[in-house]
Amino acid sequence: MSDEPLDHQANVLGAFALAVADRTAAAVAAAGEANPSSAAALSALLHFLDHPTLDQLRRVLGLTPSGAVRLVDRLAAAGLVTRGPGGDGRSRSVALTPEGRATAERLSAARAASLRGALGALSPAERSTLDDLIGRVMAGIVAEKEGGAWLCRLCDLTACGRDTGACPTANAAAAKYGAAAIRRDP
């Protein structure tokens, strides 16, 4: 029973995901943003091409409208974002202040450093193999996924190769939904 390889593998995968997620969250928190939603919001704002509306942001984060209002209130009070006019009279846009942008870049760098460090245990060839396998599993996850927060929150969307076809998540999302803009995603 306990020597079923699949059970072992599944269990180790679970511990691994938790460990990497913990470690990354800790690195981001140490870089100055303890709240995961706030960190994800700042990161998202860094990667939106245009300034998103509150509603776009809330979908990325998987929050209710009022939750998003509160979040943006907090970020604005901290001087990290400002509200501006939206494309339409109902909506308002959210933009990073210079300080918010600096914070977001710091968080992003801390995350990347933490993840690169984790991969330090492997040789380049092994990392490449791991990357391939992870990409395949990821594609399956995206294909199955329904609802919830954006999977690529906190990602650096240039590093993953979203636009050059190297990002497995973006590719799987494109296969599932058709053309994938940054602002609507699994």
Next chain:
Amino acid sequence: MSDEPLDHQANVLGAFALAVADRTAAAVAAAGEANPSSAAALSALLHFLDHPTLDQLRRVLGLTPSGAVRLVDRLAAAGLVTRGPGGDGRSRSVALTPEGRATAERLSAARAASLRGALGALSPAERSTLDDLIGRVMAGIVAEKEGGAWLCRLCDLTACGRDTGACPTANAAAAKYGAAAIRRDP
């Protein structure tokens, strides 16, 4: 800059960890325990050999003493655990009720099913390769880690092969700390 393979790999790893962690948490929540701390506590109680004290439990979960008291209060109010005498006049033990045990087993099964499902995209040989690489990265993470919650929370400690030497986390912890009992871990 964005075609550095390491940056791509690191970024995909980050998204992957988040995706698997999200998915697992959702599966556990759907099985009836929305709060991650509560779920981790039930799972831990399922795997402790003897009945742990509140303090042992709080270390596993990475909570403050008062946080652990509140958590056990909630679980007890829900009829999932009971408090008993501890080995010592100061401490009290926490034990699962039959209902708590059933809940814990249900959560654990939901987690395992979710993780096995994620691995379904790979062939047995690929899973084995992935398992090996993950184990190596995991060992590095354990070696670096200091503080925080238990990495193996929610794990099925028989499935991972903790006692047969197959669990990379347990092995790395043993190398770091010496003999590893279930109740003191990375």
Next chain:
DNA sequence: AACGTATGTGTGACTCAATCACATGTCAAC
């Protein structure tokens, strides 16, 4: 053109889980 519905934002009241500061009881060591 006017009406009714949908959408986006915001507010008030509340919940839930954690924290800190502190109190109490117990053990161990000197």
Next chain:
DNA sequence: GTTGACATGTGATTGAGTCACACATACGTT
């Protein structure tokens, strides 16, 4: 015995989210 460390528990507070609801704007229908 006294002193100090430790385990548990309590009161007050915080933080981040929810729901129910209000309000303004946009859009589609007739």
